[in-house]
Amino acid sequence: MSTSTHRGASAPDALADQGTERFLAGELAQQIQFLTARARGRGSSHANHMLAPLGIKVRQYSVLSLAASGLKPSQRELGEFLALDPSQIVALVDSLEALGAVQRETDPRDRRSKIIVATDTGMELFEKAREILLESEDVTLGTLSARERKQLRGLLLKIAF
Amino acid sequence: MSTSTHRGASAPDALADQGTERFLAGELAQQIQFLTARARGRGSSHANHMLAPLGIKVRQYSVLSLAASGLKPSQRELGEFLALDPSQIVALVDSLEALGAVQRETDPRDRRSKIIVATDTGMELFEKAREILLESEDVTLGTLSARERKQLRGLLLKIAF
DNA sequence: TTAGATCATTGACTTTCTCAACGGTATGGG
DNA sequence: CCCATACCGTTGAGAAAGTCAATGATCTAA
Numbered sequence: 001m002s003t004s005t006h007r008g009a010s011a012p013d014a015l016a017d018q019g020t021e022r023f024l025a026g027e028l029a030q031q032i033q034f035l036t037a038r039a040r041g042r043g044s045s046h047a048n049h050m051l052a053p054l055g056i057k058v059r060q061y062s063v064l065s066l067a068a069s070g071l072k073p074s075q076r077e078l079g080e081f082l083a084l085d086p087s088q089i090v091a092l093v094d095s096l097e098a099l100g101a102v103q104r105e106t107d108p109r110d111r112r113s114k115i116i117v118a119t120d121t122g123m124e125l126f127e128k129a130r131e132i133l134l135e136s137e138d139v140t141l142g143t144l145s146a147r148e149r150k151q152l153r154g155l156l157l158k159i160a161f
Numbered sequence: 162m163s164t165s166t167h168r169g170a171s172a173p174d175a176l177a178d179q180g181t182e183r184f185l186a187g188e189l190a191q192q193i194q195f196l197t198a199r200a201r202g203r204g205s206s207h208a209n210h211m212l213a214p215l216g217i218k219v220r221q222y223s224v225l226s227l228a229a230s231g232l233k234p235s236q237r238e239l240g241e242f243l244a245l246d247p248s249q250i251v252a253l254v255d256s257l258e259a260l261g262a263v264q265r266e267t268d269p270r271d272r273r274s275k276i277i278v279a280t281d282t283g284m285e286l287f288e289k290a291r292e293i294l295l296e297s298e299d300v301t302l303g304t305l306s307a308r309e310r311k312q313l314r315g316l317l318l319k320i321a322f
Numbered sequence: 323t324t325a326g327a328t329c330a331t332t333g334a335c336t337t338t339c340t341c342a343a344c345g346g347t348a349t350g351g352g
Numbered sequence: 353c354c355c356a357t358a359c360c361g362t363t364g365a366g367a368a369a370g371t372c373a374a375t376g377a378t379c380t381a382a
Contacts, residue, residue: 020242023234024322027291028226032310033204033219033298035317040197041244042321045339047194058198059369062189069187076329081181083202085371090331104330112329112378130188137194143319149193152316156196158304159313160203161185206370220338237360246340251362265361273347273360 039140047136054129055099061129063092067102068118068126074107075114101125200301208297215290216260222290224253228263229279229287235268236275262286 028034047058056064062082066073073081079089093116096102101122107113118126141149189195208219217225223243227234234242240250254277257263262283268274279287302310 020238023227023230023232023238023242026227026230026232028223028230029318030314031294031298032302032314032317033201033208033294034223035314035321036197036201036204037219038244038321039317040194040201043194043197057368058194062195065189066184066187069184069189071183071187073181073184074329075331077181077184081184083199084369086330087332087371088369091369110329110379114330133192133194137192141193141320144316148316148319151312152320153191153193153196155305155309155313155316156193156200157190158309159302160196160199202370218337235360245338247361248340248363249338252338271348271360275361 043137043140046140047133050132050136051129054125054132056096056125056129058133060092060096061126061133063089063116064096064101064118064122064126064129067096067116068123072115072117075116078116096122099125204298204301207301208294211293211297212290215286215293217257217286217290219294221253221257222287222294224250224277225257225262225279225283225287225290228257228277229284233276233278236277239277257283260286 023029044058051057051061063078066078066081075086075089075093078084078093079086082089084092093102093104097104099121100119102116102118104114105117107115141152144152184190205219212218212222224239227239227242236247236250236254239245239254240247243250245253254263254265258265260282261280263277263279265275266278268276302313305313
């Protein structure tokens with residue numbers, strides 16, 4: 001019962017099974033672009049699975065997090081900060097609105113713009129999701145020390161914007 | 162002519178335009194999961210644009226790179242190492258095969274398995290793409306010193322597998 | 323007041339993701 | 353040898369994500 005029904009990268013050690021460690025010697029495994037994509041794939045996959053019971057995904061969490069932050073983001077700002085197309089923000093906000101988690105509020109200073117704010121329901125959802133994601137991150141970063149995590153955060157912060 | 166036709170994160174400093182730096186104070190900007198996704202999005206977007214003249218994307222480059230490595234990967238191994246579903250590997254190899262860049266060779270020791278190897282054309286394509294991607298990575302990591310890049314590579318290597 | 327820019331939205335289309343099934347092939351037990 | 357079982361590549365389908373163009377409402381500046 002080593003490999004059960006599931007496919008993909010959800011297994012803890014997706015690569016230890018068969019002899020694919022030899023590819024680590026290849027050039028690809030040294031390219032930061034590839035490693036970043038690999039890490040994010042594993043991370044978000046795991047996070048999405050953990051988040052499934054709440055009916056949202058990491059994508060929607062990121063919007064919810066900003067909506068719950070008190071920073072009053074407009075949809076345009078969400079798109080810019082999350083590096084997503086405005087149309088994607090519309091869909092994301094729609095789904096969160098359908099869950100009763102956020103509300104669109106027209107900005108009185110610019111009636112084109114809509115501020116996204118979390119409802120009480122949204123705040124509760126955010127707290128639950130937050131707990132789950134912090135643990136998910138802890139699992140994903142399992143082999144890293146606290147010091148290394150801090151380093152990584154700092155480095156990513158420099159290249160993410 | 163500050164912001165021309167394009168949307169999205171293709172601009173060098175996607176966030177410096179408007180006042181979204183305030184979100185950096187939010188909790189989201191401290192989560193490694195988010196930063197990884199952000200960095201990956203910016204990186205692969207830039208890389209894909211740079212790669213466009215060659216008619217391939219980073220996705221296909223990763224397959225081509227392993228095919229050109231001399232490590233004789235099977236499709237199953239490609240899927241495992243790249244953390245992609247087997248069906249995606251099929252599509253990827255199909256497209257590279259259509260370009261004349263790789264060939265499927267039936268493994269004599271297991272006729273179910275197909276080894277993916279680069280053709281001469283594929284090797285040339287790989288070299289060109291490699292140059293482009295190294296420069297793309299350099300751009301993406303612009304603000305990082307050589308020392309920091311090495312650190313980042315090491316940290317990502319630990320969490321990517 | 324008006325021309326041009328901006329914001330959210332819609333629609334279309336491509337790519338990526340995820341899952342289930344199927345034929346051909348290998349492997350090990352009877 | 354035969355058979356059940358597992359595995360590899362492939363196909364197909366549907367959901368999610370990414371990309372781009374166009375539009376109505378609204379703001380801004382000349």
